[in-house]
Amino acid sequence: MNLKELADHLGLSPTTVSRALNGYPEVKEATRLRVQAAARAHNYTPNAWAKGLATGRAMSIGHVIPVSKTHEMVNPVFGDFITGASEAYVKTGYDLKLTLVSDADEAERYRSLSARGNIDGIILHGPHLSDRRIELLRTLDLPFVVHGRASEMKMDYSWIDMNNTRAFERATELLIELGHRRIALVNGQEHMDFAFRRREGFVAALIRAGIDPDPGLMRAGEMTEELGYRAASDMLQRPYPPTAFLASSMVTALGIRRALEGRGLRLGTDVSVITHDDDLGYLRNGTDVPIFTATRASVRDAGRQAAEMLLQMIRDPSCAPLQTLIEAELILGQSTGPAPG
Template sequence: MNLKQLSALLGLSQTTVSRALNGYADVSAATRARVLAAAEAHDYRPNTRARALATGRSGVIGHVIPRINTHAMVNPIFADFIAGAGETYSQAGYEMLISVVDDGEEEKAYRSMKRRGLVDGLVVSAPRMNDPRIALLDEIGLPYAVHGRATGADRPYCWVDVNNRRAFARATDFLIDLGHRRIGLINGMETMDFAHRRRRGYEEALRARGLAVDAALTRQDEMTEGYGWRAARELLALPDPPTAFLVSSVICMLGVRRAIEEAGLMLGRDVSAITHDDQLSYLRDDGPVPTFTATRSSVREAGQRLARMVIDRIDTPQVPHAHELLEAELIIGRSTGPAPR
């Protein structure tokens, strides 16, 4: 069914039907609901080129992924985030464009998207410390929202983030309450804002309880299973090894568990560990007692919220920038226990 046929069926002009489908405020709520119901019932899908010409919008939200980060596209964290964002885009009538670019070509990609009218807005992922993309996108003039925050960026922007500092402070406090005094941190790359905030939470909690921060007990790298295994193996081999770990990703946690078992130790009895697990769809721990103690947040929900935020920014660019800080739950599982004597 095309627009002309849908309009004839409803007894409305093509202009009214088009404006109702595209959310214009001058169409009454009753008419909009009637049009949307008919479009759904008759499986009407607007011609995206025609809609772009009529509205000046592409109906597309962009995600630019540098080639150095393309490994992240097969990471379940990225997959869950994109799934959540995609659900919101679809409900709002938007499509998603994922553009993979060579390292150092992000600026060129953003400018090309603006010049060619490919997208109405952008989602910025994995913000770095002092991230230059914030100023760049303000200059270009494309609406955007950031998944996370960029410490050092002093201009206003929209963001959705997890309270990483508080999550890791709470996790550190929990381990200290269990009697642990040698606590290792297996973190992500600390040029990334989330990892910087997690280290802050860990260090603040140690100092608040009168414990020294020992740089020998911390590691940072790309969050893979192999990195988790190597980092835990190195730390367990120290003359005075940690009795507990804070781990920045459930993917790393799988490697940490492997290293603990290979050392002939039992997770939760001989060595404790807490992971940040992002409540991933394909690694969901739904048993009556979870395998891992975790600071848990839903990255799928973050994707949904961020997608809604960037759409709102497209629709109402004059309103103040929106911010959402999500708190992580501390879920107690079998991977933690009292410090061994």
């Protein structure tokens, strides 16, 4: 079934059907739902090329991924985000255009994508504290949404972010309530905005509880299993080792658990661990009962929301900037308990 046939079946004009399927705000909600239901029932999928001709759009969204020597962007978290974003694109007939570039070539790639006109918008990944890419994208005639924020940039732009500061405050407060005073942080790279905010929340909670932050109990780096293992192994050899760890990644928390098991320490009894990002597609935090206590915010859902925000900006440029702050849940698992006596 083509567009005209679907329109004839519904007794509507092809223009109305096209606008309903593309999310135009002037189409009544009842009409939109009716058209969408009919399209599903008749397995109608709009042709992206035809839609582009009809709307004057490229029907494609750009994701530019830097192949960095200091930060590996393509990881389990990124995979879940892209999956969520793709779900939103598929519903509206958009394609995802993924481009890998070196750090040095990233700015030029944004300019090239804008000049070619083969994408309708961009989602920016992995913002730093101060990020020149945001300044550049503001000068280009291209809608964009940042996954995260840049703390040192006061300009207005569209973003979606998890409340990293509050999530790590709550996690640290829980450990303090359990009697822990020597709490370690194994964080991501702290020139990245999310990691900076997590450290801020961790330190703020310690200071409010009258605990002096110990630089020797803080590590930062690429969030790998190896980082968790090496950081925990080093800290556990200290004269006064930590009784609890706070990890910025489920992958890092697995490394911490390996270090504990190698020393015969019991997770949640001898040493407590709280992790973040435990709700990943192929790396689950247990089944019925979570293994790790965790601060949880669905990365897949964040990807879907980011895509929906960008598509809304493409349809209605006057609605920008859009900004969404997601609060993390605190999930209790088997990895936390009272501080050992």
